[in-house]
Amino acid sequence: MPLTDAAIRTAKPSTKPVRMFDGGGLYLEVSPAGGKLWRLKYRFNGKEKRLALGVYPETGLKEARERREDARKLLANGADPSETKRAQKAASVARSADSFEVIAREWFEKHRDTWAASHADKIIRRLEKDVFPWLGGRPIAEITAPEVLTVLRRIEGRGTLDTAHRAGGNCSQVFRYAIATGRAVRDPVPDLRGALPPARGGNFAAITEPAKVGELLRAIDAFSGTFVVKSALLLAPLLFVRPGELRRAEWAGFDLEKAEWRYWVTKTKTEHSVPLAMRAVEILKELHALTGHGRYVFPGRDPQKAMSEAAVNAALRRMGYDTKTEITGHGFRAMARTILAEELHQKPEVIEHQLAHQVPDALGTAYNRTKFLKERRAMMQLWADYLDKLKAGADVIPLRGNTAA
Numbered sequence: 001m002p003l004t005d006a007a008i009r010t011a012k013p014s015t016k017p018v019r020m021f022d023g024g025g026l027y028l029e030v031s032p033a034g035g036k037l038w039r040l041k042y043r044f045n046g047k048e049k050r051l052a053l054g055v056y057p058e059t060g061l062k063e064a065r066e067r068r069e070d071a072r073k074l075l076a077n078g079a080d081p082s083e084t085k086r087a088q089k090a091a092s093v094a095r096s097a098d099s100f101e102v103i104a105r106e107w108f109e110k111h112r113d114t115w116a117a118s119h120a121d122k123i124i125r126r127l128e129k130d131v132f133p134w135l136g137g138r139p140i141a142e143i144t145a146p147e148v149l150t151v152l153r154r155i156e157g158r159g160t161l162d163t164a165h166r167a168g169g170n171c172s173q174v175f176r177y178a179i180a181t182g183r184a185v186r187d188p189v190p191d192l193r194g195a196l197p198p199a200r201g202g203n204f205a206a207i208t209e210p211a212k213v214g215e216l217l218r219a220i221d222a223f224s225g226t227f228v229v230k231s232a233l234l235l236a237p238l239l240f241v242r243p244g245e246l247r248r249a250e251w252a253g254f255d256l257e258k259a260e261w262r263y264w265v266t267k268t269k270t271e272h273s274v275p276l277a278m279r280a281v282e283i284l285k286e287l288h289a290l291t292g293h294g295r296y297v298f299p300g301r302d303p304q305k306a307m308s309e310a311a312v313n314a315a316l317r318r319m320g321y322d323t324k325t326e327i328t329g330h331g332f333r334a335m336a337r338t339i340l341a342e343e344l345h346q347k348p349e350v351i352e353h354q355l356a357h358q359v360p361d362a363l364g365t366a367y368n369r370t371k372f373l374k375e376r377r378a379m380m381q382l383w384a385d386y387l388d389k390l391k392a393g394a395d396v397i398p399l400r401g402n403t404a405a
Helices: 005-009 061-076 081-097 100-114 117-130 145-156 161-180 210-221 227-239 243-247 278-291 311-318 331-342 348-354 373-392
Strands: 018-023 026-030 036-044 047-056 260-265 270-275
Touching: 018 061, 026 061, 036 061, 036 081, 047 061, 047 081, 061 081, 100 117, 100 161, 117 145, 117 161, 145 161, 161 331, 210 227, 210 331, 210 373, 227 243, 227 278, 227 311, 227 331, 227 373, 243 311, 270 373, 278 373, 331 348, 331 373, 348 373
Parallel strands: none
Antiparallel strands: 018 026, 026 036, 036 047, 260 270
16 A cells, blocks of 8 residues: 555654565664655566665655656666766765866865965965865866856946956966866867956056055155155055046046045046045145146146156056056056955955046936945045054054945
8 A cells, every 4th residue: 555644754663674565665663763865676687686866854745756756767777786886976075076167176276376365365265265166076077168257247237347357367278287187078168258347547557466566665765866756656546536537637526525536537528526534635735835836736847737657657667667568557457456456355346437438327417426436435545554553564454445336
């Protein structure tokens, strides 16, 4: 007589195992301790065998019957259900050993001693945060280009396009390592070429590693050029405006009491507002004593003209930096954009507004000078404080401001 759920629930243990048969070889075995195990009795090649089908109540009567039928289909096709189960388990273990995360961690350990500690930490945190949760458990040989693209677009969606490109590069390194060690046959990442927008500032050299930013800030502090050029260098990372906007800055646009700078952005044909952190105000007040009587904040040799567009890059080269491969005047924007997002966890829309980028909102407005002004003011002070810590050589610990996402 077939079993019922009620009979199974009320089955009591005895001093010896009790078998309750359902039919077709399926039975429930109740142990003296009260445990209930589904088993299937069958014959294969003339020998009687038994197959465990699950533990009650995790595996109910309906599921146990379905597993019985699956086993009977295997028998009908000449396969031993027990051997099939053993092979599937072994394959599962093998697939786990060849998962993306296992191989990525193996690759990381092979290379970490060749990297600076800060660089190694950034790589593994990037993988753990943005890649492993979605690709970590997948057999690496089965991962496709669209799967990788989905992961990268998720990163891009946070407003961290540079990080998406770096994550793609790390994934490619892991795939190539898997190929070299015989666990994958190809790297799908090159198939994604052109699928993501190019990284902002890709044509401008920029320093985005916090420790190296600290080195740059100390080099600027030690710069022995003119006071005007040094002031421009000190303000460039604090304000991260376009180089032309900085060098052509006019005193008429500054209100140092309100700690604000307003000017017209010719690129977007909009008025832009830059909240000034306390350190920026200090630098500008010192500079005002020298150039405040004239039109330009950074006058050139001819006081009636703005500082040369080559002045900042020339100063960086004088400090020993390659403006083609390390840092350029425009690179301070990419520096701020990347670190504000990745290290200080600021909202992408707040960063983009401070960069004076065209960011359409729900009403179609491309840019509003006063939008996010409170958040931007807090972000600019947070950024200035963070730069001070980097310059002092303090341990780089991500801070979280009031404008964090």
